[in-house]
Amino acid sequence: MQTFHMRFVRRILLLTLTLALPAAAAPDTDLENVLTKLDETAAKFRSVQAKFTWTMFNAVINDVAETENGTIYFRRNAKETQMAAYIEKPDTKQVTFADGKISVYQPNTATMDVYNATAHREEFETFLVLGFGSGGQEMRKSFDINYGGQEKIDGVDTAKLELVPKSDKIKQHFTQIILWIDSQRGISIQQKIMQANGDYRLAKYSDIQLNQKIADKVFKLKPSDRTKVVNH
Numbered sequence: 001m002q003t004f005h006m007r008f009v010r011r012i013l014l015l016t017l018t019l020a021l022p023a024a025a026a027p028d029t030d031l032e033n034v035l036t037k038l039d040e041t042a043a044k045f046r047s048v049q050a051k052f053t054w055t056m057f058n059a060v061i062n063d064v065a066e067t068e069n070g071t072i073y074f075r076r077n078a079k080e081t082q083m084a085a086y087i088e089k090p091d092t093k094q095v096t097f098a099d100g101k102i103s104v105y106q107p108n109t110a111t112m113d114v115y116n117a118t119a120h121r122e123e124f125e126t127f128l129v130l131g132f133g134s135g136g137q138e139m140r141k142s143f144d145i146n147y148g149g150q151e152k153i154d155g156v157d158t159a160k161l162e163l164v165p166k167s168d169k170i171k172q173h174f175t176q177i178i179l180w181i182d183s184q185r186g187i188s189i190q191q192k193i194m195q196a197n198g199d200y201r202l203a204k205y206s207d208i209q210l211n212q213k214i215a216d217k218v219f220k221l222k223p224s225d226r227t228k229v230v231n232h
Contacts, residue, residue, distance in 0.1 A: 035136025042135040050208040059198030
């Protein structure tokens with residue numbers, strides 16, 4: 001369990017949170033309205049795709065350790081929520097979660113690692129669907145939620161939600177998640193995921209497209225003939 005979290009859940013879940021969240025209006029009392037709106041959004045959610053910039057800050061050096069750019073896709077079907085992240089810079093990398101498996105393909109090194117996530121599927125999907133079709137009451141099962149006020153992000157008025165995992169096991173890796181939600185569109189345009197060691201990842205999303213058809217091939221990696229596939 002620990003190895004799975006350290007190597008994959010921590011890494012991949014940092015890629016995947018917070019789009020399509022509803023807006024909030026005021027602290028405390030109106031938090032219930034936010035969660036109710038989440039339930040309404042969840043009922044309509046089918047898919048989302050967006051451009052992203054993920055910036056990793058290292059607590060030891062107190063500076064940026066890594067910045068990645070690319071496109072992310074989510075789609076909910078009858079069985080699960082699927083995810084695909086196509087990282088374009090600084091190095092090409094493709095990550096998918098579908099059919100209970102996490103696949104990480106690195107074309108530059110001609111390697112693809114495939115991990116069976118079945119044993120931790122429920123836990124993984126709790127994070128995966130956060131903001132991608134999860135209802136407010138569902139979110140409340142896994143997080144203590146606080147309304148953090150209004151902030152302007154890149155010229156957009158946003159509502160700030162602060163989430164703390166209820167699971168002690170999860171808190172060993174992620175101590176807090178902060179979401180900035182576009183008050184007009186009801187979608188997240190920024191997130192901050194804080195780790196127990198003091199590192200954090202700041203994610204910014206743009207060109208967000210909700211409930212558009214996403215081709216099946218997006219969630220199916222096609223490695224070259226010379227790619228070494230390792231199953232874990």
